[in-house]
Amino acid sequence: MTFLTTDAGVGTIVEPFTVTDPSGQAWELVVGLEVHCELATATKIFCGCANEFGSEPNTNVCPVCLGLPGSLPVLNRQVVELAMRLGRALRCRVEPSVFHRKNYFYPDMPKDYQVSQYDRPINVDGELELPDGSVVGIERAHLEEDTGKSTHVGGGGRIHDALHSLVDYNRAGVPLVEIVGRPHIRTPEQARAYVQELRAVLLATGASDAKMEEGSMRVDANVSMRRAGTDELGTRCEIKNLNSTRSLVRAIEYEARRQVDLLSAGERIVQQTRHWDEAEGRTHTLRSKEEADDYRYFPEPDLVPLEPAAEWVAAVDAALPPLPAARRRALSDRTGAEQATAALVVERDLDALVLTAVDAGGDPDRLLTRAANDLAAADVGALTAPAFAAVSRMEADGALTATQAKVVLAELVAGGGDPQAIAAARGFEAMGEDELAAAVDAAVASDPAAWQRFVDGDPKVAGLFVGKVMKATSGKADGKAVNALLRQRAAG
Amino acid sequence: MSERDTSGPGGRQGAEEVGGLEASALQLAAQVRSGARSAVSVVEDHLAGIAAGDGEIHAFNHVMEEEALAAASRVDERLAAGEDPGPLAGVPVALKDNLCTRGVPTTCSSRILEGWLPPYDATVVARLAASGAIAIGKANLDEFAMGSSTEHSAFGPTRNPHDTGRVPGGSSGGSAAAVAAGFAPLGLGSDTGGSVRLPAAYCGVVGMKPTYGAVSRYGLIAFASSLDQIGPFGRTVADAAALLEVVAGHDPLDSTSIDAPAPAVSAVLDAGVEGLRIGLVTELSGEGTDPDVRRRVAAAAEALEAAGAKVEDVSVPATTLGLSAYYLIAPAEASSNLARYDGVRYGLRVDAPTNGGMNVASRTAGFGDEVKRRIMLGTYALSAGYYDAYYGKAQQVRTLIIRDFAAAYERFDLLLSPTAPTTAFPFGAKTADPLSMYLTDVCTIPSNLAGDPAISVPYGLGDDGMPIGVQLLGPALSEPTLFRAAAVLEHSMAPTGDGGPAAGRERTT
Known part of the structure; x- marks a missing residue:
């Protein structure tokens, strides 16, 4: 589902990615991303079955998630909690919401309709701040149920000419949140940064484990091109099957050039869904919007409207952990860290260590440099903040060279100890x-x-x-x- | 029991030969609980009645002989062990065949569910079992509860025990006929637009549609989710009340279930109607209502007045729009609810070279014409570009109906109307003209759209000798008041016995 509205980028202006056609006309890129995430709940959205990846096929199922006749859905409270946590982290408003039925036939969808939020989503109107300071608008982040998983045997793995198909309904009814970003993204790299930042927020809030490779985070890209310097949005194509941020960047670049080839030849872009083929490095038509299904949305009568009490939303706010953007800002404010360094240190989850070491009298510059270049993400072994501070101090005072400081640091990570003693034992004395x-x-x-x-x-x-x-x-x-x-x- | 009943179908006579089948549910429960009769003997008698009579009536798609006898044995064992076997100990109940029963065929009278065995019990089925009641069989219905005559069953129609040349009404015709014929003192049906009340009226038994959300829908195979509600059948008001109390009450498995305990209706049955204000709905008993039906409704109004109620005419204008709104909302929801019968996971599968082809072939073979008609109607009503004009507009009408009822309930405690404009019609009278069939539900549909409760009480016979039902309607959660008034009507029929409620009318409360 796509809800493109205005094109009002905010925050730091990102120089757009452009493609110049043979006539010399420059075209600039506009991207909006739709990200589906599985919420990290213990059980499914409408029943008590385990929400678990990798179980034996069709073992985490019951009458409700199999859509058996007579079964009824009951909304899982933890789903609402996590959706609101994510929504508030994305600076969305939480609003009264309604579930709809999206009707279409597909064998991996047990009821032949998907329960999803349509015109009344739970989270609306947020934004995501990226490490480069740019801000991408979030249209909405709504709830829906996942489908089962089909495996088509023979015929190239597609349903059309498969010999037979197998369906695993373990995934049916797994809670999803769909985060619909506004078309504020201007470069393939910014798209990558958006996905990485979103992932960091999902992990920080505990909303999802956000694993693209296991499909718990799935990214679709809406790509369009327009004449450089103009404001109007061009006709977009939606690209699916992006299984890594690398695919995302490649697919956007490919699609940008494909569209410019058509536009510069005077052809019109047909709004359609396209499939990214990682091996071939190109996109293929899946279906065009003209032949799209009519989903016959209507309010799901088996569920009641969802209206979280203000106190519940307030409790969610109060429990929100520090988020990456705020952590980057805090780190820069305290240490004078450059944008890129702050981004790297926060991404590695080392900002708290650095700040504690600063408090312990460490040298901010040396701490940032060592954290950004010489410490592995998150796992710093036996290294303590006071020891880290001492090493940075010795380096700043000239008692240790950069090379020596790295060696001492590595030893502290491996086994802890006293930095002075380690330096002395290694014969690292300051050179006159x-x-x-x-x-x-x-x-x-x-x-x-x-x-x-x-x-x-x-x-x-x-x-x-x-x-x-x-x-x-x-x-x-x-x-x-x-x-x-x-x-x-x-x-x- | 009236002369009419004894001269009825062979099934009925067969039932009498077995004996004991005229007893009310409460009498049977009292006998079983006191040890005067065993639950097994009660069930055996009723199974014998079914065996003798259901060949002609065809109330049941499937008789649960083994399961019923086993359940009755368990009741007797609990009694022997000194445990409380429950308020409906040993009482047979006919279950509409759209209520899921674990391991027992549940077909919705459709080919599409052939061979499917539910792996779970509906909440009402579990609650019945916990009350000591015995599920005795799965009763026939119009396919997926879509119809007013039980003629749209894939397994053949049910016959009205009062005249086997006539329909029992629908869609819960099997449950109503089973109760009328003495195959079971109690029945459960589902009422989406009148599917409990209409067959109750046609078969001369009590039938009730509770407030939406009063009875859990978990395990009721959906027709139109926002309208469906499970309701009780009994030969007496007290029996229907006892059954409602057992199955109603909050269920965490149904999100639309009202968060309240079952309404206490049995305790107020003798409270009378002194001082109640009752409105006779002019729109529901005007043109198209047979004169004999109107006469019986007038008689009911008089009886209520005689008991101390104040009865006046009242206009509820939007009820005239009910039928049109219903035939958009119900098919729209049905088109979505019935999508899952695609041949992939259960039920009928007709093979074809592609998955899509298999879906189409299975649904084409598995659904009857009326179901297909409504799926098409509903699909159209929800289609892009038509939604606002049809489904959206119908929902607005629904709001109007709720508003008009609310206005009426500011002045009246209850409303009164016929349950149906006519008595039961002969087979085939309306099958060629769907619209005339739809019109039989004109008096019952508004309650479903409003989500309000209503009860049909047998109130004498028409010129053709067939039962007539009168309907009492009330605001949400007014079940106790409805049952009080229903008891007054039933009582007013008792002394003269002019074709009123048939067997087992003795009050045991």
């Missing part, structure tokens, strides 16, 4: 200025020809001399200090 100067002079003298090239302005040669100094000092020298001395000598 005179000692370093002597080593640099010796290196310069060892290769006059190369030195002349450096003096003449070839910066690439610097690495050669840094290497010589490192070798002569067994890695004790600080690369930055060596570089500074080299520049000083060349200038002098």
Whole structure:
């Protein structure tokens, strides 16, 4: 379902991805994403069956999720809780909502209709702030039930000429939230960032485990092109079967070029659903909107309208964890971290460690650099914030070189301990200025020809001399200090 | 029992030969609970009655002989062990064959469900069992409850025990006929537009449609979900009240179930109608209503006045729009509810080269004409571009009906009308003209659209000697008042016995 409205991007302006046609006309990209996520509840949306991936086929089923005659749905409270948690994290309003029936025949859909929210969704009008500061509007994030899973045997895996088909209804009735983004995305990379950020929010709120590879997070991209600099939205195509962010980026780029080829030839884009073929690196027509089903939506009479009490919404708000955008901002405010560094540190879930280390007297710059470059995501082993702070301090004071600091850090992660003691045991003593100067002079003298090239302005040669100094000092020298001395000598 | 009844169909006479089949449900329960009779003997008698008489009546699609005897044995064992076997201990009940019964065929009188055995019991079936009642068979109906005569059953029609040349009404014709014929003192039906009340009127028994949400729909195979409601049949008002109390009350498995205990109706049956204000709905007893039906409704009004109620004419204008609105809303919901019968998972499958072809072939072979007609009507009413003009408009009419009823209930406690404009008609009289068939529900449909309760009470015979039912309507949750008034009507018929409620009318409360 798509609800494209206005094209009012907010936040940092992203330079659009453009494709220039042979006539020299530039076309710019407009993307809106629809993301389906399975909610991480213990049980399904309308019955008590386990919501569990990977069970034996057709074992997590009952009369309700099999749609047996006479069965009736009862809404799972935890589904509403998680949907609201996600909605509030996406800065949506929670509104009174209604479930509808979306009617169409398909063998993996037990009732031959899907219960879904239609014109009265639970979450409306939110936004998602990306690490680059751009903000993508969220039209709605509504609830619906998942279908079963078909496996078509023979005939190329499609239902049309399959020999027979198998259906697993374990997934039928798994709760889904569909997050409909506004067409505010301007580049394939921004689309990737949106999906990654959404995933971070889903994980932070506990709403979903958001695994694209297991299908618990499924992304469809609405792609259109328009003449660069214009505001009107072009006719879009919806791309399905995007199983990774890599596919998403490739598919958008492919589709942008395909549409520009048509547009520049004077043809019209036909609104349609297209299937991304990862192996071929292209999209195929699935069905065009003209031949689309009439879903005959009407309010689901077996369920009552959903009107969460204001107190419930307030409780959800109060329990929301810190979200990635706020964490990035807090990190930058406290440490002066650049946007990209803050994004990386928060993505790795290391911001709390860095901030605690700052409080313990650590050097903000060194902490950020080490967290962004030298620590694995989330798992920092035995490393404590005070130890991390001490290492950063030693590095900032020149007691440890960058290389030495990394070694000490790795040892702290592996087994903990006292940073001073580890440095001493390794013989990492600060190198005196005179000692370093002597080593640099010796290196310069060892290769006059190369030195002349450096003096003449070839910066690439610097690495050669840094290497010589490192070798002569067994890695004790600080690369930055060596570089500074080299520049000083060349200038002098 | 009236002369009319004894000169009735052979089935009825067969039932009498067995004996004991005239007893009311409450009498039987009292006998079983006191140890005067065993539950097994009660069930055996009724099974014998069915065996003797149902060949002609065809009230049942499936008689649950084994299950019923086993359940009766369990009741007797509980009694022997000194346990309370429940308020309806040993009382046979006919279940409309759209109520799911675990391991027992449940067909909706449709070929499409052939061979399907539900893996679970409907909530009402479980509650019956817990009350000690004995499910004795699955009663015939119009396919998927779509009809007013039980002629639209894939397994052949049910015959009216009062005249086997006539229909029993529908769609719960099997349950009504079973109760009228003495095959069971109690029956459960479902009422979407009058499907309990109409056959109750045609068969001369009491039939009641509770407030929407009063009885759980879990396990009732849906026709039109926003209108469907399970209701009781009995030969006496007290029996119907006892059955309602057993099956009603909140059920967490039905989201539309009212969060309240079952209404206490048995306790108020003797409370009378002194001081009640009752409105005679002019729109529901005007043109098209047979004179003899009008006379019996007038007699009912007099009886209520004689008992101390104040009866006046009242106009409820929007009720005239009920039929049109109903025939958009009910088919629309049905078109969606019946989509699942696609040959993939259960029931009839007719093979074809493609999955879509198999869906079409299965549905073509599995559904009867009336079901297909309504699926097409409903699909059309919900289609893009038509929704607002049809389904949307019908929902607005529904709001008008609710509003007009609410206005009437500001002045009246209850309303009175015929249950149907005529008595039971002969087979084939209306099958060629669907619209004339639909018109038989004109008096009952408004209650379903409003979600309000209503009860049909037998009130004498028509010029053709067939039973006439009068309908009492009330606002939501007015079941106690409805049953009080129904008891007054029943009592007013008792002394002279002019064709009133047949057997077992003795009050045991």
